[in-house]
Amino acid sequence: MARMALGLAYDGSPWQGWQTQPHRQTVQDTLEAALGRFSGIDGIVPTICAGRTDTGVHAAMQVVHLDTPLARRDESWVRGVNAFLPPSIAVQWAQSVPDDFHARFSARSRTYIYLLWRGRVRPPLWAARAGWCFQPLDVDAMRQASSALLGEHDFSSFRSSQCQARHPVRTLHQLDIQERGPFLVFTLRANAFLHHMVRNLIGALLQIGQGRESVSWMPALLAARDRRLAAPTFSPDGLYLSAIEYPPEFQLKDLDGGAHLLSPFTSA
DSSP, X not given: OEEEEEEEEEOOTTSSOSSOOTTOOSHHXXXXXXXXXXXXXXXXXXXXXXXXXXXXXXXXXXXEEEEESOOOOHHHHHHHXXXXXXXXXXXXXXXXXXXXXXXXXTOOEEXXXXXEEESSSOOGGGTTTSEEEOSOOOHHHHHHHHGGGOEXXXXXXXXXXXXXXXXXXXXXXXXXXXXXXXXXXXXXXXXXXXXXXXXXXXXXXXXXXXXXXXXXXXXXXXXXXXXXXXXXXXXXXXXXEEEXXXXXXXXXXXXXTXXXXXXXXXXX
16 A cells, blocks of 8 residues: 545535535545545545635645555546546645655644635625625734734634634744735634634634724733634635645655645735
8 A cells, every 4th residue: 555645726615614524515525536436446535634624615735645555647646536526626736655644643834825805895706715894904903913823822712612622722823914905815824723713813803903802802812712702703715725834854746736826815
């Protein structure tokens, strides 16, 4: 058996999240069925992912690994598996990896990008692909508030009640807010994220941007460790898993293989 790593991109709007479900309307179920057909077996090929995305959340770069007896060229994996996938999911690259590589546990960090459209009227061309806020936003106040979130913290105030993580402590390495025309682009990088953590952070920042809460509310909310005090969970529409970082010894060559999908928003 050999271990393969695959880089995926997908539009999450038609799917009920990443993780397999009995109704099988998930990205994982669809990918594993396609891998089974590509492998010529009667069944699925199990996979492990770097980070489970929720219903409606997209990915420009999701990484999975699988164990297989097949010996195929990397490009054959890409073209072959994509032939059995719907238009909303596509393998971007494939690579053989050492047996000790693990898509989830080997990852050093995950990066999410949230696209928010600012405008009086909802944008139909960005339906399900960008969040929307029609109120004016104080972006400087949002940036000031975001600085309190950087570093290692107990993020219980931003954790879903359904979260299955063993503990709520995470290290947030980056939280940038850029203005790109009518869009606000939020970039968040952490060692790992709790269930709904990104969407809950965005919701809290918008409360501050709209003037409903002060900048000082953010550190107080973080210290309270109480989800009931925080803002509602914001829409999944504009959320994209955009990058996974791994140690260099695994020599993954194409971790930026899907980054071009978001390049209009992430390029300097």
